[in-house]
Amino acid sequence: MGNGTVRYAALIERLVESVLAGPGHAASELRRAVFARAFGPHPLTLPLSSPLSGTERGTGGEDIAPDLAGYVDKVALHAYRVTDEDLAALKRAGNPDDVLFEVTVSAALGAAVGRLERGLSALRGEESSPPDPLSTSWRGGMQEHR
Amino acid sequence: MRLHAVEHGHRLTERLKLMLIRVVSMRRVPDVVKTLFYRPEFFGRQMCDWTQAVMRGPSSWSVGERELFAAFTSRLNQCLF
Numbered sequence: 274m275g276n277g278t279v280r281y282a283a284l285i286e287r288l289v290e291s292v293l294a295g296p297g298h299a300a301s302e303l304r305r306a307v308f309a310r311a312f313g314p315h316p317l318t319l320p321l322s323s324p325l326s327g328t329e330r331g332t333g334g335e336d337i338a339p340d341l342a343g344y345v346d347k348v349a350l351h352a353y354r355v356t357d358e359d360l361a362a363l364k365r366a367g368n369p370d371d372v373l374f375e376v377t378v379s380a381a382l383g384a385a386v387g388r389l390e391r392g393l394s395a396l397r398g399e400e401s402s403p404p405d406p407l408s409t410s411w412r413g414g415m416q417e418h419r
Numbered sequence: 420m421r422l423h424a425v426e427h428g429h430r431l432t433e434r435l436k437l438m439l440i441r442v443v444s445m446r447r448v449p450d451v452v453k454t455l456f457y458r459p460e461f462f463g464r465q466m467c468d469w470t471q472a473v474m475r476g477p478s479s480w481s482v483g484e485r486e487l488f489a490a491f492t493s494r495l496n497q498c499l500f
Contacts, residue, residue, distance in 0.1 A: 281469070281472065281473065284468055284469040284472055287465050287468070288462070288465035288466055288469055291460070291462065291465050292461065292465075295460070295461055296461075297461060352498070353497040353498060357421055360421040370422045370423055370424035370425070370428070371424060371458075373422055374424060374457065374458075375461070377422075378462045
């Protein structure tokens, strides 16, 4: 279990660093803001039908254009609702494919890592406030549970 | 695939791999594979390393059990698995 903890944390950190800080078409600050917004508080505490404001979603929301923020929330909370028109509208607004690719990956990764961390936190029996998505402390909690 | 670049914009090496997959499997390459092969140094390579470790690496869960978890999670997300 100990070895698994170290290996997974390192692999996740490498992935997150590559997506958020590696060379890309979208600014690294935007990718970080998208990741933080998608990381979010626990999804079950939010009404799924209501749009999520930057304030509700914690850090990062203020750096994202409103149309992009709506797309990020969709990817993070119910990706199956994304439509061709969503992407077409974002392209018409001047976002190239590579920017949208990076935003989509950052959003999906943020949502996934946020859920993973909250799930592991629940298994440990913790009742804590949501971790800071852009700190490295959350990675220390990742371990295999059975 | 909704992004043209991820559907058709792969570099030569990845394009050849996708072609090989298509020929060997005699099926359309799944979108998830196209996504992983698009600029793999950005996302796909690291994602595959993590997935491989979690799904096939040493664990007290069997490979079948792990695949079942993944299928169940995808079902909850209304995502075809």
